[in-house]
Amino acid sequence: xxxxxxxxxxxxxxxxxxxxxxxxxxxxxxxxxxxxxxxxxxxxxxxxxxxxxxxxxxxxxxxxxxxxxxxxxxxxxxxxxxxxxxxxxxxxxxxxxxxxxxxxxxxxxxxxxxxxxxxxxxxxxxxxxxxxxxxxxxxxxxxxxxxxxxxxxxxxxxxxxxxxxxxxxxxxxxxxxxxxxxxxxxxxxxxxxxxxxxxxxxxxxxxxxxxxxxxxxxxxxxxxxxxxxxxxxxxxxxxxxxxxxxxxxxxxxxxxxxxxxxxxxxxxxxxxxxxxxxxxxxxxxxxxxxxxxxxxxxxxxxxxxxxxxxxxxxxxxxxxxxxxxxxxxxxxxxxxxxxxxxxxx
Amino acid sequence: xxxxxxxxxxxxxxxxxxxxxxxxxxxxxxxxxxxxxxxxxxxxxxxxxxxxxxxxxxxxxxxxxxxxxxxxxxxxxxxxxxxxxxxxxxxxxxxxxxxxxxxxxxxxxxxxxxxxxxxxxxxxxxxxxxxxxxxxxxxxxxxxxxxxxxxxxxxxxxxxxxxxxxxxxxxxxxxxxxxxxxxx
Numbered sequence: 180x181x182x183x184x185x186x187x188x189x190x191x192x193x194x195x196x197x198x199x200x201x202x203x204x205x206x207x208x209x210x211x212x213x214x215x216x217x218x219x220x221x222x223x224x225x226x227x228x229x230x231x232x233x234x235x236x237x238x239x240x241x242x243x244x245x246x247x248x249x250x251x252x253x254x255x256x257x258x259x260x261x262x263x264x265x266x267x268x269x270x271x272x273x274x275x276x277x278x279x280x281x282x283x284x285x286x287x288x289x290x291x292x293x294x295x296x297x298x299x300x301x302x303x304x305x306x307x308x309x310x311x312x313x314x315x316x317x318x319x320x321x322x323x324x325x326x327x328x329x330x331x332x333x334x335x336x337x338x339x340x341x342x343x344x345x346x347x348x349x350x351x352x353x354x355x356x357x358x359x360x361x362x363x364x365x366x367x368x369x370x371x372x373x374x375x376x377x378x379x380x381x382x383x384x385x386x387x388x389x390x391x392x393x394x395x396x397x398x399x400x401x402x403x404x405x406x407x408x409x410x411x412x413x414x415x416x417x418x419x420x421x422x423x424x425x426x427x428x429x430x431x432x433x434x435x436x437x438x439x440x441x442x443x444x445x446x447x448x449x450x451x452x453x454x455x456x457x458x459x460x461x462x463x464x465x466x467x468x469x470x471x472x473x474x475x476x477x478x479x480x481x482x483x484x485x486x487x488x489x490x491x492x493x494x495x496x497x498x499x500x501x502x503x504x505x506x507x508x509x510x511x512x513x514x515x516x517x518x519x520x521x522x523x524x
Numbered sequence: 525x526x527x528x529x530x531x532x533x534x535x536x537x538x539x540x541x542x543x544x545x546x547x548x549x550x551x552x553x554x555x556x557x558x559x560x561x562x563x564x565x566x567x568x569x570x571x572x573x574x575x576x577x578x579x580x581x582x583x584x585x586x587x588x589x590x591x592x593x594x595x596x597x598x599x600x601x602x603x604x605x606x607x608x609x610x611x612x613x614x615x616x617x618x619x620x621x622x623x624x625x626x627x628x629x630x631x632x633x634x635x636x637x638x639x640x641x642x643x644x645x646x647x648x649x650x651x652x653x654x655x656x657x658x659x660x661x662x663x664x665x666x667x668x669x670x671x672x673x674x675x676x677x678x679x680x681x682x683x684x685x686x687x688x689x690x691x692x693x694x695x696x697x698x699x700x701x702x703x704x705x706x707x708x
Contacts, residue, residue, distance in 0.1 A: 216558045220568050380548075483558040484551055499546060 182285065190291050194271050202425035203233040205474055209425075212478040240418035248411050252318045259315020260412065260419035266308040267426040273297045274433050275359045277443045277463040281455050289443075289459060290359060297358040298346060301434055302339070305389055308427065309335040312391070312398060315420070316408035327407030330489065331398035334388055337496035338395075342385035344504035345378045348511040349438060358434075362442035372439045377507045379439045381500055386431040388496070391424060393481035397489060432473035433466070440469050583646045583661040586639055587697060588682040591629055594689065597658035598637065599630035604650035604659055612643035613650060630656070637682060641667060641675045662697060 207222065207230065214221025222229035247256055277289035294300050309331055316328025352374045353361050365371060372379050388395040399407035406412075409420045436442060443462035487495065517523075543549065569576065589597045600617035618635035620628045627633075651660045669675060685693035 216561050218561055218564050218566050220566055220570070223570070479555060479558065480551075483554045494545075495547070 186285070186287055187291060190287075190289070191272075194274075194276065194291060195268055198268060198271050198426055198429055199422075201429050201470075202422055203237065205425040205429060206236065206421070207233045208474065209478050209481075212475065213482050216479070216482045237418070240415050243414040245414040245416070246411075248319065248321075250320045251411065252320070255314050255318030256411075257416070259311050259313075259318055260416045260423070261311075262314060263308060263311025263423040264419045264426075266304050266311060267423040267430065269304045270301055270430045271433070273300050273358060274430075274437060275362050275442055276466065278459040279455065280459045289463065293357060293359045296356045298350070298356050298438070302343065302346075305427075305431075306335060306339055308389075308423070311423065312408045312420075315412070319408075319411035321411050323404045323406070324408050324410045327398045327400065327404050327410070330400075330404075331391060331408060334391075334395060334397060334492060334496075337493060338385045338388035338500070341381055341496060341500035341504045342389065344501065344508055345375075345381035345385065346438075348378045348504070348508045349375050349382075351508070351511050351515055358437050358442070362437060362444060365441040366444045370439065370441045370444070375439065375507075375511070377503065378511075379435075381504050381507065382435065382438070384500060386435060387477070387480065388492075390427045390431055390477075392428060392477055394484040394487050395492060396481075396486060397492060400486060402486075428474060428477050429470065432470040432477070435473055436466055436469035442466055578663050582663055583648045584663050584665040585641065585661070585667060586644075586650070586659055586677070586682055587662045587684050588637065588679065589658050589660060590684055590687060592687060593626070594686045595625075595627060595629040596633055596683070597629055597656045598634045599632050599656055599658070600634035600637075601632075601655065603653040603655065607649040607653035608644075609647060609649065610643045610645045612640045612645075614638050634679070637679045639677045639682065641677055642672065664697075 210232070211221040211229070213219075222232040225231040225235045247253055272291045273294045275288075275290040275293070279286045279288050281287075312331045313328045316324040316331075319325070349371060350356065352371065353364055355361060355364070361371070387393075391398050397407075399409070401407070404410070409417055412420060443459075443466040445458075445461055445465045448458075591597060600615050602615060602617075605611075605613040605615060614636075615634045615638070616636040617632050620631050620633055646661065648661050654660075667675070684697045687694040
């Protein structure tokens with residue numbers, strides 16, 4: 180029992196640290212990729228190739244003056260970024276990072292908790308994430324912040340529908356809610372992207388919206404709302420908001436890799452033929468490679484597409500994505516039914 | 525209405541069809557464009573490590589020249605100050621005493637020589653006016669300081685390093701500039 184607790188605690192610490200470090204370096208990656216896509220050089224002063232830049236940025240945020248406006252509600256003002264950060268990290272609990280590792284005469288699963296309603300948990304926590312933004316923007320007592328918060332909330336509600344329906348189609352294929360089992364199925368058969376290409380596309384678009392990433396970053400919209408929900412924030416509280424965005428991006432990349440791209444499955448390799456520990460290690464690396472590709476994709480899109488106008492965003496969400504996802508669900512259901520009926524009408 | 529140029533393009537105001545309203549095709553095209561920029565050459569140079577080559581007639585900060593023996597060329601005639609359109613140059617002349625022949629080349633020298641770098645427009649007329657090849661514009665540029673008064677360069681800042689005592693610094697200050705034939 181004690182061993183189990185220690186094992187899980189170590190895993191939790193590693194996962195949280197890893198997601199923080201990855202989010203940190205995602206900021207560096209973002210700046211570098213933005214620069215490369217715009218024919219610039221990007222940060223290259225702090226350390227070789229500027230790899231110490233995120234440390235410098237973090238340090239700068241720590242040393243900035245902490246301003247809490249007089250007219251704000253102080254408790255909620257602090258709660259906002261904390262909640263954003265908390266929900267961002269909480270999602271990582273149910274992700275299967277890799278297969279079992281055999282260490283100290285124990286089989287250690289590289290997953291903090293194999294919840295059998297895994298994907299529902301992800302949904303619950305992700306939609307909680309908007310509370311951080313909403314509370315923070317409300318507590319700022321600033322019109323621009325409030326506008327940002329409102330936008331974030333309505334955007335999340337609109338896109339969560341399409342996302343949920345696209346996931347339902349996937350669940351009909353897999354027949355399970357547990358992420359671990361989904362990965363095992365994909366290891367045995369094909370990746371889910373083969374069965375659900377439209378579902379993946381919908382999920383991807385909605386993930387952009389859920390992460391408040393460009394082109395759906397209307398909650399921040401620096402050109403119209405100053406800074407959106409974090410207008411009044413400074414110092415590390417602002418850092419928390421910015422950081423939670425990158426953690427969200429990382430986590431949603433992980434979720435997408437797990438749901439549609441086989442998670443820690445190494446393509447074209449039969450896992451049973453190799454040593455358990457090595458295959459687990461390489462599995463984690465495979466997952467990370469997929470995640471890095473997704474993060475690059477997130478950034479690539481951000482530096483390509485201009486921000487949507489608010490009515491365009493709502494039109495896309497309600498009039499395009501939801502009908503398509505419903506249609507996708509219908510078609511998937513019909514095909515599953517046909518298959519069970521041995522392709523006879 | 526007749527078009528002014530032959531590059532006129534009619535704006536397409538058709539309603540977008542379903543495929544276009546998905547934006548996916550347009551987004552894909554845009555992403556290909558940004559992706560192609562990964563392989564483009566970056567025009568930025570890493571400035572302090574690398575500098576662009578100067579033109580041979582580049583006009584930077586001034587230098588007060590010495591001759592090969594390290595004597596100051598300037599004779600404080602004031603022609604540079606007269607020529608200066610920005611009135612950035614002031615000087616005070618003094619007579620060379622016996623025993624100072626190794627310091628100043630002519631019988632008269634500039635005891636005080638100041639250039640206000642905030643006034644200077646780097647036109648190089650002082651260099652053209654100088655009959656003794658005593659002042660010329662170097663390749664140094666972009667001075668930075670904390671106070672305005674520090675931009676008034678005194679003789680200490682302007683004088684070129686001694687060619688015999690500090691030959692390396694002298695050579696560096698001389699730069700690669702093509703200079704006029706020395707007129708004595």
